[in-house]
Amino acid sequence: FIRYIDEHKKEYVDTLREAVAIKSVSSWPDSRSECVKMMEWMEKKMKALGASTELADIGMEKLHDGREIPLPPILVGSLGNDRSKKTVLIYGHLDVQPALVEDGWDTEPFTLVEKDNKLFGRGSTDDKGPVLCWLHALQAYKAIGEEIPVNIKFVFEGMEENGSEGLDEFLWSRKESFLSDIDYVCISDNYWLGTTKPCITYGLRGLAYFNLEVSCAKSDLHSGTFGGTVHEAMSDLIFLLNSLVDVNGRILIDGIYDQVDKITDAELKSYQDIEFDVDDEPGAKTVIPRKVIGKFSLRIVPSMTPDEVTTKVKAHLEKIWATRGSPNVMNIHMGHGGKPWTENPDHPHYVAARTATKYVYGVDPDLSREGGSIPVTLTFQEVTGKNVLLLPVGCGDDGAHSQNEKLNIRNYIEGTKLLGSYLYEVSRV
Incomplete structure (x- = not known):
């Protein structure tokens, strides 16, 4: 063989x-x-x-x-x-x-x-x-x-x-x-x-994959004509995405770590013997897009579930969005998810x-x-x-x-x- x-x-x-x-x-x-x-x-x-x-x-x-x-x-x-x-x-x-x-x-x-x-x-x-x-x-x-x-x-x-x-x-x-x-x-x-x-x-790990949309107009707008007069969706999107983690990568969503299981002593000990090694089409347009979409994912661990994570992500973004005072429309939905x-x-x-x-x-x-x-x-x-x-x-x-x-x-x-x-x-x- x-x-x-x-x-x-x-x-x-x-x-x-x-x-x-x-x-x-x-x-x-x-x-x-x-x-x-x-x-x-x-x-x-x-x-x-x-x-x-x-x-x-x-x-x-x-x-x-x-x-x-x-x-x-x-x-x-x-x-x-x-x-x-x-x-x-x-x-x-x-x-x-x-x-x-x-x-x-x-x-x-x-x-x-x-x-x-x-x-x-x-x-x-x-x-x-x-x-x-x-x-x-x-x-x-x-x-x-x-x-x-x-x-x-x-x-x-x-x-x-x-x-x-x-x-x-x-x-x-x-x-x-x-x-x-x-x-x-x-x-x-x-x-x-x-x-x-x-x-x-x-x-x-499991996965919860999100699509975050912010809309500001029914169609794309000329940036020379409307720049400075329209509340741009891109600025709002960056604001929202920036609220998800701190500079060290720790997730800032309330309660997101509550369901995380603690590691057992036996599993922690087993890691001592493990061998570790250290090791959409671009372009330039002078327009204000009518809608921008940000995509992000959270990898989840036992005993987190995609549904629980979605509830907390939505609550966080809606809370942050309310402080923004933007006239634009924000929509967040989970594209797909899987349990750990x-x-x-x-x-x-x-x-x-x-x-x-x-x-x-x-x-x-x-x-x-x-x-x-x-x-x-x-x-x-x-x-x-x-x-x-x-x-x-x-x-x-x-x-x-x-x-x-x-x-x-x-x-x-x-x-x-x-x-x-x-x-x-x-x-x-």
């Missing part, structure tokens, strides 16, 4: 090159067809393994301008149906963040570039590369004539970078059917803490993942909570009632969501070995 993966490194890199070339940016309406193309591309790969697949229609997305466009389908399916085996559900996403050369990329973001044993390209580490690690691990088992040690079910989506719209409802609708016989859930959509030591993640998630890192599922990690990398992995948010993690936990594990492939310096996103070739190949070894160890639990 290990030797086969090493021998097919070039093939795996070429497959990632194909995937990166598909511009599946879920937040670009004009790229929606590319998102669909990406899901269809992956379906063909899974079918070639012998998997049964479904591209599930989850309806339409309503855009801010009132238009409606189809949501990318969710790719679900199964590989193996042996009742004597465990069943593992794997999740990943095939959409990516926006990327343009003019954003500061050194190379074309949708052309995979290999340099210094690193693979640069949008989606290389988030999350096309890790999804392909699953694919390659399954391919390797098939190619060497070995049975896949567990039954596989998979859920791959195309809207994760844009709020995973429609996914929660879809998963709940399949609770008593497709998801009824799951034993474990594994997700590879996060990163090591540093660059040399692998980790396993048992906690994530934690899991038991001593569960046998986690023990199996630790064993697999040590087998591949020769070291015990760090156990970490991560600052990012993957809302579907909690949904899987609630829908299946089973243990959920995050098993990252990429490094902490991969630059997901940033310019020059990359995946080290070593992480890509060893990550494939890791996910395949994990499936073997889980079969023995």
Whole structure:
């Protein structure tokens, strides 16, 4: 198994090159067809393994301008149906963040570039590369004539970078059917803490993402004619945003920290062994915009909830707005949110993942909570009632969501070995 993966490194890199070339940016309406193309591309790969697949229609997305466009389908399916085996559900996403050369990329973001044993390209580490690690691990088992040690079910989506719209409802609708016989859930959509030591993640922060609008006119105004006579929305927006945090970054919203759980002594002690490494189109216009929009997010921790945070954010901004005395109109709403998630890192599922990690990398992995948010993690936990594990492939310096996103070739190949070894160890639990 290990030797086969090493021998097919070039093939795996070429497959990632194909995937990166598909511009599946879920937040670009004009790229929606590319998102669909990406899901269809992956379906063909899974079918070639012998998997049964479904591209599930989850309806339409309503855009801010009132238009409606189809949501990318969710790719679900199964590989193996042996009742004597465990069943593992794997999740990943095939959409990516926006990327343009003019954003500061050194190379074309949708052309995979290999340099210094690193693979640069949008989606290389988030999350096309890790999804392909699953694919390659399954391919390797098939190619060497070995049975896949567990039954596989998979859920791959195309809207994760844009709020995973429609996914929660879809998963709940399949609770008593497709998801009824799951034993474990594994997700590879996060990163090591540093660059040399692998980790396993048992906690994530939640998210509350807000849109703050201030309107001052029915249409844009000429700044030469109206400048100085109109109460500009931009000034109000800056005033409101400036009220959210102090100079040290502490949030100034009343009661925002009330629901934050205290860290336990055991968890604080565990941090001593963790390895840390230190590491909308622009333009110029001489107009007074009729409306300006500020976007900000709060990462939330146990036991905070998006609804509670929204209530407090609205109360804070309405209070501050009242002191402004502006004739303009302010509106605040939460675009999307997700609760924080934690899991038991001593569960046998986690023990199996630790064993697999040590087998591949020769070291015990760090156990970490991560600052990012993957809302579907909690949904899987609630829908299946089973243990959920995050098993990252990429490094902490991969630059997901940033310019020059990359995946080290070593992480890509060893990550494939890791996910395949994990499936073997889980079969023995």
